Amino acid sequence: MKALTLLQAVNDALKVEMSNDKNIIVYGEDVGVEGGVFRATEGLQKLYGEERCFDSPLAESGIVGTAIGMAVAGLKPVVEMQFDGFVFPAFNQIVTHVARMRNRSRGTWSLPLVIRFPYGGGIRALEHHSESTEALFAHTPGLKVVIPSTPYDAKGLLISAIRDPDPVIFAEPKRIYRSVRQEVPEEAYTLPIGKANVVRVGDALTIVSYGAQMKEVLEAAAKLAQEHINVEVIDLRTIYPFDRQTIIDSVKKTGRFLVVHEGPTNFGVGAELIAAVNEDAFLYLEAPPTRLGGFNVTFPLPRGEKHYMISTDRIVQKAKEIISY
Amino acid sequence: MFEKYDPREGKRLQLMDENGKFTPNGGPILNDDELLDAFKKMLYARVADEMAVSYQRQGRLLTYPPLKGQEANQVGAVLALKKTDWIVPTFREHAAWATRGVPLYNLLLYTYGNEEGMNVGKDFRILPVSIPIASQTLHAVGIAYAMRYKKEDSIVLTYVGDGGTSQGDFNEALNFAGVWNVPVIIYIQNNQFAISVPRFKQTAAKTLAERAFGFGVEGVQIDGNDIQAVYQAVKLAADKARSGGGPTLIEGFTYRLGAHTTSDDPTKYRSDEEVKQWELRDPILRLKLYLISKKKITEDDISKMTEQFKKEVDEIFRKVESSKDPTPEDIFKYHYKEMPYELKRQLNEYKTYLEEGK
Numbered sequence A: 001m002k003a004l005t006l007l008q009a010v011n012d013a014l015k016v017e018m019s020n021d022k023n024i025i026v027y028g029e030d031v032g033v034e035g036g037v038f039r040a041t042e043g044l045q046k047l048y049g050e051e052r053c054f055d056s057p058l059a060e061s062g063i064v065g066t067a068i069g070m071a072v073a074g075l076k077p078v079v080e081m082q083f084d085g086f087v088f089p090a091f092n093q094i095v096t097h098v099a100r101m102r103n104r105s106r107g108t109w110s111l112p113l114v115i116r117f118p119y120g121g122g123i124r125a126l127e128h129h130s131e132s133t134e135a136l137f138a139h140t141p142g143l144k145v146v147i148p149s150t151p152y153d154a155k156g157l158l159i160s161a162i163r164d165p166d167p168v169i170f171a172e173p174k175r176i177y178r179s180v181r182q183e184v185p186e187e188a189y190t191l192p193i194g195k196a197n198v199v200r201v202g203d204a205l206t207i208v209s210y211g212a213q214m215k216e217v218l219e220a221a222a223k224l225a226q227e228h229i230n231v232e233v234i235d236l237r238t239i240y241p242f243d244r245q246t247i248i249d250s251v252k253k254t255g256r257f258l259v260v261h262e263g264p265t266n267f268g269v270g271a272e273l274i275a276a277v278n279e280d281a282f283l284y285l286e287a288p289p290t291r292l293g294g295f296n297v298t299f300p301l302p303r304g305e306k307h308y309m310i311s312t313d314r315i316v317q318k319a320k321e322i323i324s325y
Numbered sequence B: 001m002f003e004k005y006d007p008r009e010g011k012r013l014q015l016m017d018e019n020g021k022f023t024p025n026g027g028p029i030l031n032d033d034e035l036l037d038a039f040k041k042m043l044y045a046r047v048a049d050e051m052a053v054s055y056q057r058q059g060r061l062l063t064y065p066p067l068k069g070q071e072a073n074q075v076g077a078v079l080a081l082k083k084t085d086w087i088v089p090t091f092r093e094h095a096a097w098a099t100r101g102v103p104l105y106n107l108l109l110y111t112y113g114n115e116e117g118m119n120v121g122k123d124f125r126i127l128p129v130s131i132p133i134a135s136q137t138l139h140a141v142g143i144a145y146a147m148r149y150k151k152e153d154s155i156v157l158t159y160v161g162d163g164g165t166s167q168g169d170f171n172e173a174l175n176f177a178g179v180w181n182v183p184v185i186i187y188i189q190n191n192q193f194a195i196s197v198p199r200f201k202q203t204a205a206k207t208l209a210e211r212a213f214g215f216g217v218e219g220v221q222i223d224g225n226d227i228q229a230v231y232q233a234v235k236l237a238a239d240k241a242r243s244g245g246g247p248t249l250i251e252g253f254t255y256r257l258g259a260h261t262t263s264d265d266p267t268k269y270r271s272d273e274e275v276k277q278w279e280l281r282d283p284i285l286r287l288k289l290y291l292i293s294k295k296k297i298t299e300d301d302i303s304k305m306t307e308q309f310k311k312e313v314d315e316i317f318r319k320v321e322s323s324k325d326p327t328p329e330d331i332f333k334y335h336y337k338e339m340p341y342e343l344k345r346q347l348n349e350y351k352t353y354l355e356e357g358k
Helices: A006-020 A044-048 A060-072 A088-098 A134-138 A151-163 A211-226 A244-254 A269-284 A302-308 A312-323 B032-057 B071-079 B094-100 B104-111 B135-149 B168-180 B209-215 B227-242 B272-279 B283-293 B299-321 B328-332 B341-356
Strands: A002-005 A024-028 A053-055 A076-080 A114-119 A144-146 A168-173 A181-184 A197-200 A205-209 A231-235 A238-240 A257-264 A290-294 B086-088 B156-161 B184-190 B218-223 B248-253
Touching: A002 A006, A002 A151, A006 A024, A006 A044, A006 A151, A006 A168, A006 A181, A024 A060, A044 A053, A060 A076, A060 A088, A060 B135, A060 B168, A088 A114, A088 B135, A088 B168, A114 A151, A134 A144, A134 A168, A134 A238, A134 A257, A134 A269, A144 A151, A151 A168, A151 A181, A168 A211, A197 A211, A205 A211, A205 A244, A205 A312, A211 A231, A211 A257, A211 A312, A231 A244, A244 A257, A244 A269, A244 B341, A257 A269, A257 A312, A269 A290, A290 A312, B032 B071, B032 B094, B032 B104, B032 B227, B032 B283, B032 B299, B071 B094, B071 B156, B071 B184, B071 B227, B071 B283, B086 B135, B094 B104, B104 B299, B135 B156, B135 B168, B135 B184, B168 B184, B168 B209, B184 B227, B209 B218, B209 B248, B218 B227, B227 B248, B328 B341
Parallel strands: A024 A053, A024 A076, A076 A114, A114 A168, A144 A168, A205 A231, A205 A257, A257 A290, B086 B156, B156 B184, B184 B248, B218 B248
Antiparallel strands: A002 A181, A144 A238, A197 A231
8 A cells, every 4th residue: 555646546547557458548638758737647658658658739629539439449548638628629529429439339339438637626727727527528428427536536436437338537636636645555446436435424414525625525524523513425426427326315314415516506416416316305305405516607717716616614604504494 | 652643733633534534644443343343333322322312302211411423432442441441431421331331221220310220330340420520530540540559450541521621620630640640541522512612612722632731641632533543542542551651631522413411402502504514524424434335334234233223222221111210228228338327217217107108
């Protein structure tokens, strides 16, 4: 076991899997020589050669479009979009082909590929470097969307994503890329895609979140605990297909539900989870299921981003509102 | 490789003219038996195409994109490939599908409105119909990368239209192919129109082929209605690709004699006279003139063959018409290897609704 950051765990997952499977090809902008602008792919080119890890021309649609061809022909491309906000040139390839090839060919062709990118704000970045786009992909039939929140989860989920027979959007919480270290096994291991993780057991309220937002949610849970309010915290881990059962079981126990995410509120992941709670746990509810999400505004530049980001205190306050409803 | 036919010097590769005569630089590339076989394949594609349009007019088939006039670009190119080479089509390559050997039933079933038609297995090495313009050219470049990586002796041919050359993906595909130096042929069927928009409104470049040179890729313009020119160009480009020489851009200069799709009215944007001029350059007509002059075939043989093909296509289409519609399961179960709970739930709810309605 080694103590790794989330970023190092991503790198470690790629290293371990690439040594297990020579069909894995890693490429993107600055991915080869430099090892990516965040260094997620550092050292891979040295270890596995330029044919398996390389810098592509600067064109996201080209990166994803060629990955489709590679996957059709039996390779397993793991490509990087440099930032969340630069995924859009590739959006056409993702929604018109990546998500549809299996269905279009009635199962003849499948696309076992992974599209990785750092997502989310709070890093005082330029415009287009702070986006949370998971709902766009979760809304598209044919895709899986995975977001880890810890180093251990990042490695296990990325290895699962690479081994998955279907295309996976793997969004990495860049705000917490380097903030925490955690013991991570050196060998390959997997965590199931589609399975949420109950990270804190409680009975007063169910809080679901994922990615970087988990940090403030867990801080809020700790603060509430000091006031003898024990909330249950679930890390969603997979946005789609989401783990309805784990959420419903928890809400049936607590009777109250809050979902917290950085992405814009309207038509967001929270709306979907609340719908699920209403469908399957309506009679257990003692307060309206509630969402605390990002505002439906363009993500602000650094001077204004403090207003956008959801603080620990806002989560505490919202939790109390629900509990005292 | 194509130095003699630099499109920037206004040159176009043609081996047989519209009268079925070899040009001064031309000559037989395929022998007469091979040409007869190619003629039959083009005629079959023509018959199937015209029948499909007529089924649509009778209300028996849905929107259909005719390829009439472009047959040589497809039959000639696929004949020049090996069976293990990949084809990455758009939506107007029925002659390419047929030449590769895919049953016509599949394409007609797909056009009839059933995805099952695209379930042709992997052995034909042809990707499904791709409708978003030029997006498929990138898939071809990726396959080419995989072929080289796996040290397979296979190359990739992808089609795109004149309108498609305006898309970013076309340019990215040429660029990636050039940088990676992978075994791919990007074949533009320049049929002069992107639905209603004429070729000159797509680019200020004099030819589409010359656009390759800006990417460090070789480009050549050929008479796309001359099947020998098509065969020759694709064969040379394929040999080059196979031996590590990298990508080639081929512009087949051709014409769509029919509508863009059966929903389109071409009289809105082009004159009958123009169409008539191009009918004289029909790829099937010139090969017919040549084969008749060589006594390989007679007018009578051709009408018998045409009748025979009509019967075959009609039998296939009747099978399509008696095919079963997709079940609710069919529209759900191919999105993921294993159906996620949410999809199962929606499917079950719908099935329960159907049951209760009985």
